[in-house]
Amino acid sequence: MVETGGIAADALRSLIERVERLEEEKKALADDIKDIYSEAKSVGFDVKIMRQIVRLRKMDENDRQEQEALLDTYTHALGMIRG
Amino acid sequence: MVETGGIAADALRSLIERVERLEEEKKALADDIKDIYSEAKSVGFDVKIMRQIVRLRKMDENDRQEQEALLDTYTHALGMIRG
Amino acid sequence: MVETGGIAADALRSLIERVERLEEEKKALADDIKDIYSEAKSVGFDVKIMRQIVRLRKMDENDRQEQEALLDTYTHALGMIRG
Amino acid sequence: MVETGGIAADALRSLIERVERLEEEKKALADDIKDIYSEAKSVGFDVKIMRQIVRLRKMDENDRQEQEALLDTYTHALGMIRG
DNA sequence: CTGCCATTTTACCGGC
DNA sequence: GCCGGTAAAATGGCAG
Numbered sequence: 001m002v003e004t005g006g007i008a009a010d011a012l013r014s015l016i017e018r019v020e021r022l023e024e025e026k027k028a029l030a031d032d033i034k035d036i037y038s039e040a041k042s043v044g045f046d047v048k049i050m051r052q053i054v055r056l057r058k059m060d061e062n063d064r065q066e067q068e069a070l071l072d073t074y075t076h077a078l079g080m081i082r083g
Numbered sequence: 084m085v086e087t088g089g090i091a092a093d094a095l096r097s098l099i100e101r102v103e104r105l106e107e108e109k110k111a112l113a114d115d116i117k118d119i120y121s122e123a124k125s126v127g128f129d130v131k132i133m134r135q136i137v138r139l140r141k142m143d144e145n146d147r148q149e150q151e152a153l154l155d156t157y158t159h160a161l162g163m164i165r166g
Numbered sequence: 167m168v169e170t171g172g173i174a175a176d177a178l179r180s181l182i183e184r185v186e187r188l189e190e191e192k193k194a195l196a197d198d199i200k201d202i203y204s205e206a207k208s209v210g211f212d213v214k215i216m217r218q219i220v221r222l223r224k225m226d227e228n229d230r231q232e233q234e235a236l237l238d239t240y241t242h243a244l245g246m247i248r249g
Numbered sequence: 250m251v252e253t254g255g256i257a258a259d260a261l262r263s264l265i266e267r268v269e270r271l272e273e274e275k276k277a278l279a280d281d282i283k284d285i286y287s288e289a290k291s292v293g294f295d296v297k298i299m300r301q302i303v304r305l306r307k308m309d310e311n312d313r314q315e316q317e318a319l320l321d322t323y324t325h326a327l328g329m330i331r332g
Numbered sequence: 333c334t335g336c337c338a339t340t341t342t343a344c345c346g347g348c
Numbered sequence: 349g350c351c352g353g354t355a356a357a358a359t360g361g362c363a364g
Contacts, residue, residue: 049150049153049157050157052154053154053157053158053161053163056165057163067131067132070129070132071132071135071136074129075136080136080139
């Protein structure tokens, strides 16, 4: 490990603080996102579904279809019917 | 609030400890479940899909279809195609 | 992937059912915990406070373990062996 | 439910896009953080330790706030006002 | 490629 | 009965 009492300690502190600062900003954005969902909810949208939508749009189309197919396979294997 | 120095304190402690004991047991069961999924994975099953299956089986059929329908509505509204 | 139309279907079903059984037990424990809180409330304790206490005690424990882990990481980084 | 074939579709799209924009920014910050850790590593710091430190500092903060909250709850339960 | 850790999502619970 | 917040579960990403 680098020396703990000397310049390295300062460097470490500085790096840690930069991380913490960025994490705060990240938190702020997360809060903004939550606010948007609240707003959406307040005008009658279903937040859970909206989250699903965002996830689907982010997802690669091939992956999505693969997952669907696999789910089908499993449900059939168990004799479940997916309406 | 009830008296903090007296019989009530003992009662409180006892209740807290009962809760903690039960939570430990709950934790143990959660670990057991994780083990089963590990085992499943090791023999080639897709854990993520298995979890989906468990969730679907737990879910009321009506709720499930409602959610599907709502997702459809939203994706159509956005011009997305759900293959 | 494992065969889905063969004996694997049985294996899958068995795994799923084991999970479901454990989840039921877990649910039962959760209910027991709720009962304790109800009981506590009925004799005059403040449930919110009790939950906070349980949470804090758990956090303290986690914190302690985390400190341990950090110390561990340090000693490893320094090539030391912790007795 | 809100109308899905009408102006509401536009509102939905707008909300979704706002979320997506913010998530991109969040992702960018996450990448920045990763970069800092890379940089730290390249000058000889142990990233795992650094992450633990950041986590601990955050936990301490949370813990402190939790203690505050508990005190608050107590005082409210006692009908006291905290100056 | 596997296990771990962080993030994200879901479910729950008490209060209003 | 809804709503907000809090804890649990699950998903995804990273390091070794």
